[in-house]
Amino acid sequence: MKRRDFLAASALPLLGCKEARHIEGGFLGVNHERGHTLRPSANGDTRVWPAPSVTRRTRVLIAGGGVAGLAAARALRLRGMNDFAMLELEDSAGGNSRAGVVGGLPCPLGAHYLPVPGDAARDVQDLLEELSLRRRVAGRWEYDERHLCHSPQERLFIDGQWQEGLLPVQDMDVALLADYQRFARLVQQASADAPFSIPLSGSAPAPLHRALDGLTFEAWLDQQQLTRAPLRWYLDYCCRDDYGAGLDTVSAWAGIHYFASRHGFQAPGEPPSAERDAGVLTWPEGNGWLTRQLAAPLGERLHTGRVVIRVAAGRHGVEVDAFNAATQAVERWQAEHCILALPLFIAARVLESPPPALREAAGRLRYAPWLVANLHIDAALHDRPGAAPSWDNVIYNDKAGLGYVDAMHQSLQTVPGATVLTYYRAFGIEAAGRKDLYEQPWTHWRDSVLAQLSVPHPDLPAKVTRMEVMRYGHAMSTPVPGIRSGAALQALQKPLPAPWQRLHFAHGDLSGYSVFEEAFTQGHLRAARLAAALRA
Numbered sequence: 001m002k003r004r005d006f007l008a009a010s011a012l013p014l015l016g017c018k019e020a021r022h023i024e025g026g027f028l029g030v031n032h033e034r035g036h037t038l039r040p041s042a043n044g045d046t047r048v049w050p051a052p053s054v055t056r057r058t059r060v061l062i063a064g065g066g067v068a069g070l071a072a073a074r075a076l077r078l079r080g081m082n083d084f085a086m087l088e089l090e091d092s093a094g095g096n097s098r099a100g101v102v103g104g105l106p107c108p109l110g111a112h113y114l115p116v117p118g119d120a121a122r123d124v125q126d127l128l129e130e131l132s133l134r135r136r137v138a139g140r141w142e143y144d145e146r147h148l149c150h151s152p153q154e155r156l157f158i159d160g161q162w163q164e165g166l167l168p169v170q171d172m173d174v175a176l177l178a179d180y181q182r183f184a185r186l187v188q189q190a191s192a193d194a195p196f197s198i199p200l201s202g203s204a205p206a207p208l209h210r211a212l213d214g215l216t217f218e219a220w221l222d223q224q225q226l227t228r229a230p231l232r233w234y235l236d237y238c239c240r241d242d243y244g245a246g247l248d249t250v251s252a253w254a255g256i257h258y259f260a261s262r263h264g265f266q267a268p269g270e271p272p273s274a275e276r277d278a279g280v281l282t283w284p285e286g287n288g289w290l291t292r293q294l295a296a297p298l299g300e301r302l303h304t305g306r307v308v309i310r311v312a313a314g315r316h317g318v319e320v321d322a323f324n325a326a327t328q329a330v331e332r333w334q335a336e337h338c339i340l341a342l343p344l345f346i347a348a349r350v351l352e353s354p355p356p357a358l359r360e361a362a363g364r365l366r367y368a369p370w371l372v373a374n375l376h377i378d379a380a381l382h383d384r385p386g387a388a389p390s391w392d393n394v395i396y397n398d399k400a401g402l403g404y405v406d407a408m409h410q411s412l413q414t415v416p417g418a419t420v421l422t423y424y425r426a427f428g429i430e431a432a433g434r435k436d437l438y439e440q441p442w443t444h445w446r447d448s449v450l451a452q453l454s455v456p457h458p459d460l461p462a463k464v465t466r467m468e469v470m471r472y473g474h475a476m477s478t479p480v481p482g483i484r485s486g487a488a489l490q491a492l493q494k495p496l497p498a499p500w501q502r503l504h505f506a507h508g509d510l511s512g513y514s515v516f517e518e519a520f521t522q523g524h525l526r527a528a529r530l531a532a533a534l535r536a
Contacts (some may be wrong), residue, residue, distance in 0.1 A: 025467040026442050028100070040212035049309055052076055052332035059083035060530065061320055061333050061436040063308045064341030066095025067507045067516055068077025070294035070337045071523030074127070077297060079531040085333065086298060087306040087322050091277060092473060093125050096475060097516065099288020102468055107407040107420040109470050110372060114309070114516050115262055115280050120197040121517045123524045131293055133281065137525060149282045155387040157456040158396035158413065162386030166237070166394055169268055179228045180267040183235075185258055187265045195262035199521040200511045202493040205484050209253050212498040213484040217255030233397060238445030241402050244368025244426040244512055245478045254479035254513060282391065284407045286422070306331070309505075311351045313339060318502050337502045337534075339526055343367075343474060344492075344509040361488035365509060366407075366429040369437050370475035373423040373449045375404075377463040380416035389416070393456070403427045423449050424533045429478050437471050445469050450456055477513035483512040495529075504530055 004197045060076060062069045065088030078082050092098060096110035116122040125141075128134040133144050158170050167180070190196070194206035205213065212220065217239060221232065236246045238258050243250050259265045283289035295302060303322075309330070311322040318338040322331050340347045342496070348354050348362035383389060391410075394403035401423060408419035424501040427433030448460050483489070489512055506526035508519030 021462055021464070023446060023461075023464050023467055025469070028468050029470060031280075046517075049321070049323065049330050051330065052313075053329040055334060056085070057334045058085040059335060059534075060085075060337050061318065061335035062086040062339045062341055063311065063320060064088065064095075064507065065093035065295070065302065065304070065323065066341060066506060066507070067097055067291065067294075067504075067519035068290060068523035069093070069339070071123075071127075071342030071520040072341055072506050072527035073298055073301070074294055075524045075527035076125075076531055079528070080534075081531050081534065082301075084301060085335075086302050087320070087333070087474075088302065088304045090308055091304050093298075093302060093304065094288060094291035095519075096459040096472060097287035097291045099285030099292065100468070102372065102374045102420050103418065103466055105376065105407055105418070105420045106283075106285040106288075107374045108288055108372070108405070109374075110286065110288075110420050110472070110475075111395045112286030112405050112422060113149065113282040113292065114287060114290065116148075118262070120201075121199055121263065121521065123521050124517050127290075127520070128281075129296075131290075143281065146410075146430055147281050147283065149280045149391055150412070152388050153279075153388040153406065155390040156392070156394050156396055157384065161384055162388075162393075162456070164387040164390075166392075167268065168233055168396060172230075172268065174229050176230060177268060179226050179231050179324060180265075181270075182224070183231060184267040184270065187259045190256050191260040191264070193374070194255050198261045198515065199518045201491055201525070204490065205253075210485045212253035212256060213251045214481055215252050216481055217250050217252045220252035220255070221247065230299065237394065237402070239422075240426045240428075242422075243478050244370060245366075245428045245480075249429060251478050251481040251484065255486050257479075263298055282405075282410065284410055286405075290516070308342065308346075308350050309474075311340070311347075313351070313353075313500050313503050315499065323419075337504065337530055337532070339504045339506050339523075341506045341523055343473060343477075343507060344505075346472070347507075348503065350356075351503075353499075355492075355496060357488040357491040358505070359385045360493060361486065361509075362502055364483065364488070365512075366480050366484060367474035367480045368429050368476055369427045369434040370470075370472040370476045371425040371427070371437060371445060372470040372472070373420045373425075373445065374468045374470075375423065375449070375453075375460045375464050376418070376466045377421065377460070378418050378465050379463050380419075381457045382459050395452065395455060398452060399447075402454065417449045419516075421453070423453060425449075426475075430481070434473050438473065442469055476510060477509045479513040486512075493525075 051445050063070050065086050069086060072088055081113050098109045100107055100109045113496055133147055134141055154166050155164055156166045158168055163257040239247050239250045242258055243254055247255055251419050305325040306322040308322050308384035312319045320333040324331055344365055345362045348358050404421040404423040406419055446467050489510050504526045506523045508514040510522050
């Protein structure tokens with residue numbers, strides 16, 4: 001990004017020049033004020049809740065309606081266990097994988113794609129088969145092409161033009177190509193020495209993984225003398241995209257896992273691997289399409305707008321108090337078992353006398369806040385030279401944003417027109433980023449997003465009709481050094497001793513990082529194990 005281009009773009013929404021227009025919008029989605037009712041006040045006092053006004057009973061209670069909670073509910077249903085209920089903080093289930101509508105067009109409110117899962121993710125594969133997204137043809141598995149990301153898939157804006165793909169190759173010299181090739185070999189060698197897989201499924205880390213987990217990805221790259229700026233930028237972007245923080249924050253295990261667990265790293269000129277050719281599944285509304293399918297069968301068993309404020313495990317059952325945001329009353333739930341599909345720092349806060357492993361894990365996890373902005377534009381954008389408009393569009397050297405995806409890319413429209421661009425920004429794990437996200441007004445983020453996206457699209461401010469901004473204060477757990485090797489997360493995935501034997505933890509946090517496959521598998525495994533025990 002050239003300084004002159006950035007300053008010109010930044011001025012468009014701020015100086016009121018003729019291209020600017022009035023833009024409707026505001027904040028929506030995740031209700032952090034509702035969630036913050038659990039926090040102590042400024043003087044340290046905790047909120048005093050009224051006595052429960054009603055008592056409800058169910059055999060299994062699922063606290064949390066994100067991907068893990070929805071997977072747990074599905075696992076119970078498939079095993080004939082329908083006496084359960086789900087409590088969800090928000091007004092709809094799905095967690096970070098929910099969908100919205102802006103200007104009449106569906107768009108993601110969070111996660112926007114699912115890589116075609118490998119054989120290690122068998123539970124996810126089963127879900128896709130159930131939803132008719134995957135079927136066996138002539139002995140081979142095939143995916144419904146209508147749901148695979150259409151080409152062109154991704155492009156990078158660099159040096160004033162678009163290039164195909166996200167790996168910087170502009171003015172690539174022999175030294176940079178050598179760094180790309182050496183990093184590819186290092187990823188391949190690490191994968192051969194100790195396989196990386198998604199999901200982790202509670203497996204103990206191999207010695208190599210423990211060693212890589214002991215330092216940051218940046219420190220590991222320094223050791224390997226991989227210092228060229230284009231490679232560093234790309235790897236930093238990948239970490240921010242999957243983990244919410246850069247290579248100076250995440251572990252070397254996480255940085256290599258990003259590539260070795262899925263498609264490897266393809267240096268320029270190398271033939272693509274079969275895994276890379278597999279592609280990704282996506283929809284105009286992102287992974288909200290998947291969570292809606294998972295939530296649809298729940299019916300009246302799904303109770304939204306409930307803030308879980310207390311969980312007490314006893315010898316004969318579990319008692320859960322939840323604040324109903326609609327009635328402003330506290331409800332008490334009594335269940336034989338409770339699946340805690342909550343972020344671990346929330347579970348540690350609401351659970352009376354939490355097990356030591358939960359306190360340890362919650363104290364070590366770090367969370368990255370995210371901003372997701374959906375921009376409705378009423379006409380196609382004028383494009384800069386280079387690669388054609390793609391599904392995923394990224395700006396080189398943008399240290400804040402992660403680019404945008406086009407909600408209408410899957411539509412096969414013959415004439416480009418109105419669409420929704422979903423822009424993503426990750427803030428890292430520092431508290432200042434979360435504070436800034438919450439305290440700045442919507443107009444601040446409107447102007448900031450417009451400034452970033454006006455670099456490749458100077459005509460954007462004149463075509464935006466509405467912008468809706470989502471704020472996720474704790475969007476995802478970030479795999480900082482030491483998380484993969486910690487014993488606490490593995491302990492929480494096993495049956496717990498008394499007095500916690502009726503509690504079952506199920507959340508993506510248990511894997512130490514947040515992706516759909518991990519959260520889904522965590523929820524499925526806990527519920528399947530519980531169902532088997534209850535049938536015995």
